[in-house]
Each structure stands twice: as C-alpha cells, then as structure tokens.
Amino acid sequence: MTRFSSALAIAEAIRTGKKSAVSTIQETLNTLRTQDNDIRCVTHIFESEALEQAQKIDAMRQAGHTLPPLAGVPFGVKDLFDIAGHVTTAGSIVLRNMPPAQKDAAIVQRLKAAGAIPVATLNMDEFAYGFATVNAHYGTTRNPHDPARMAGGSSGGSAAAVAAGFLPFTLGSDTNGSIRIPASLCGVWGLKPTFGRLPRAGAYPFSASLDVVGSFASSLDDLITTFYVMDGSSPAPEPAADTLRVARLGGWFASNLAPALGAALDRVCASLQATNTIELPEVASARAASFLITAAEGGNLHLPRLRKQAEEYDPATRDRLIAGALLPSSTYLQTQRFRNWFRQKIHEVFQNTDVLIAPAVMGEAPLLDEPTIMVDGKPVSARANLGLFTQPLSLPGLPVLCLPLKNTGTLPLGLQLVAAPGREAALFSIARALKNSGLAGCVPLPEKELA
C-alpha cells in the first residue's frame, strides 16, 4: 500500500526494487479515484501522463541507471500550478477556455527532474481568495479528521490529500496564510518559504507582492527534502537546536487561543527552554496592510475580466475582487510604505532572536455549517478571520514552517515557526527537535475516518 507512505519510503522501495513505479502510481490513482468521495480534494487526475512517467522510471532501473532521489513518488498540485498540456483553472471556470499550459510550472519541473510524478490537481478557493476551500465550481473540500469541518484554505485540497494519506506531499501557495491555515487544521507539515526564494513561474498569480509557493508533507523529512529539490540547492547544514535563540510571540499572538492550544504552546516553549516573549509592533496594521495589498492587487489582476464576465465568478470572490479594484491608489501606496517600515522592525527583532513561535490558527477547524470562530469573545466569520495570526507574518515575507502538534486531545492544531529571511534551516532544526521530543508530527486520522 502506498497510502500513508512517506515520499522517501516510496522512493526507497522503488530504488531497491521492492516495488515498481508503475504499481505505485496505479495504487495511488486507484486511491484517488475510490477514497476521495467524502473529502473531495481532487479536481483532475493525470492518469496516462503519470503512468507514462512511471514506466520510464521502471525502464531506467531495469537498464541499471541510478534513479533520481524522488523517482516514482506521486504528488499533487494546487489547481493553480501549470501542468503542460492542461488548462490551469485556478479553482475557477473563468479561465476554462484559456489554452493549455505550454510547460510545467518551474517547481513542478524541478520535482519531475528529481523523479517525482504529478498525479492530480487539488481543490482550492477560487483564485486562492479564501481560507475555506469552499468552491462554488468544484465543491467543498472537507477535513479528513472530521468531514463536517473545514479543511482550511485556500490550498485546502493539498492539505487534505496529505492528511488523508492519499499523497505523501503536495504543492500549495500562500499569500495570507493559504498553506499555514490548512496545514494547521488538517494536522500536516506545511512550509511557506521566504518570499522570492522559490520560483513562481507557472503558478497562477493572486497578489504579486505576497504570493509564495510551497508545500505540504506527512513527514518532516519529506518536507525538507522536497523543499531543497524545489529550491535547486543542496541541503544547508541545520544549526543545533540548542544553539538557536527561540522566543514566543506575545501580544496579538497570545490572545484568542483555544485552551488546548495555549497549553501545547507552553509545552513547546518549555521543551525549547524558550522563556523570552517578544511583541511585534503595529501587528493590527500589518495584518490590515496584507489584507489591502491582496485586495488591491487581486482586484487589479482580474479587472479586465470583471468588466466582461463578472457573473462567471463565485459571487463571494467577485465582490471581494471588485472592492479591491476600487481601492484608492493612496491607500495602496501607504500599505507598501508601511511594509518597508515593518520590514525594518522585523529585522531588528532578528538581531537578537533566531526563531519565533506563534499559533497558526486560534483553534480547531470550524464546522462547515457553522463557519464562525471566536475573536475577542464574539463569533466572527471564519472565512474572514482564520488568518488572524498568519496575515501579519505574510507582510514581511518571512519563512514560516507550520508544525502539527501531537497529543493535544483535540482535532489538529498547529504552530508557526518563523525565521529571518533565508533561514529555513533554522526552522528545520527546531521542528526536528520538537518532532524528536514527541510534541510535533503529522496527526493520524481517527479510526472511524479510516474505515
């Protein structure tokens, strides 16, 4: 069975001949076809292309060639990554008549060069504008831990496919939290690398100032291995965890936490001997700036189509994009000036700290039929507020690893580990220490969801 296998275990089985790439891909395709009815994370399956690539890998092995590191490993992509020969729809019907992509997205090319095989596109909020993966065109992706609850978004299909054990790793994108929120709600590892580090070529844009491509994985080693493949670099040495200066983010990031999340955060900080608490300045404005930049850039991007075919958009997406397109230029420019101010403050923080710890989402996944969360004692829209802790950290473009907490006695909860730009290796070191201490790891599905 390939279900719930890690990418590295699958690659090892194929490399040593315990399993063929073709049988691995056949099993994966069968899982996607038969097990996704309750989750609905898959939007398209690349059956013939995937099997063709698998046959080439088996032929390479039979010919005695050395296989690349991810040979035969299946993966899925958020429905905004170009796959050659396929129309990239970005979770919408608006682009359905566009020509097929001429080539694969840049990070897909790098993964394929390492032997990995894209097998499916995965559901998302239309044009990545949302935190729920409730899609008027392609349906709602449900949380594998409890199908009555949100998977989170906008990369919800990618997180759910890993949580359900369908795929060992998947690709997503994060503008305001679209990797970190579904990773947290689905209990899997997620990585939003430093802004600008991974190439975005072939990923359908949303907000050029904030968009980052990244990944989800069921194991930390898979997350790290696939990151360096996508980065086109050799793995950097991880600094020893006990040499890193770790602090907890307070103030904005210490309010509105579910009790189990607060307790887990305390355990994590105790394990790392992180006694310092740091408050970032003007967090509410940083979140607002992120929100406004996204709205203005998304609205501008879609304005030509909104003039002609607004009725084809999901009404909720359409109204958000139009409101963004109507923002005055002075407001947009002020947010971009604020961004530079905030960047300077963030760099000051990292002069004395290596890794910051913050909650990813305030609690468990909201119910789909009651999509509210509590903020400052009041029920508010989950779709608008799940990014409370992720949006302020989007603005400075920092690398953030979303870490699934273990043994919380609840549905999945996640933390954000945040480092200075380009210091992903520090995140990997702290994440590894927490995994080794039993505090972090992909959250297994309850028995009833596996039946």
Added chain:
Amino acid sequence: MTAPSSDQENLVRARATAIELELSPTCLPGVLRNSALLAHYAKLVEQHPLPDTCEPAYEYVP
C-alpha cells in the same frame, strides 16, 4: 460593520465608473460590504505616521 450609507454607495459607484466597471444590482451589496471592510483596514494603516523618506516596497526583498 454597520449598513452602508447612501454616501458610501455613491462613492463606490463613482469609483466603479472611474475604472469603467459596471456594478450589477446582484453584486452591489457584497461590494459595499467588502468596501466597508477594506475602509476599516485602510484606517488602521493610514493612522500610522510614516516619515517622508519611507518609500513604497516596490522591489521588495524580505
């Protein structure tokens, strides 16, 4: 968020006209709601004083 006033509706309509965007009756309530939310966020950013030397982050490097 309070209900949008007719002034807000007029402002949104004028801005839409300025960018040659027709607002259909079905989208108007949602656009007004979202515009009010963005105006709230704009106040949060605009209340923060910035020196004249603070430039927009056009070529942003984290």
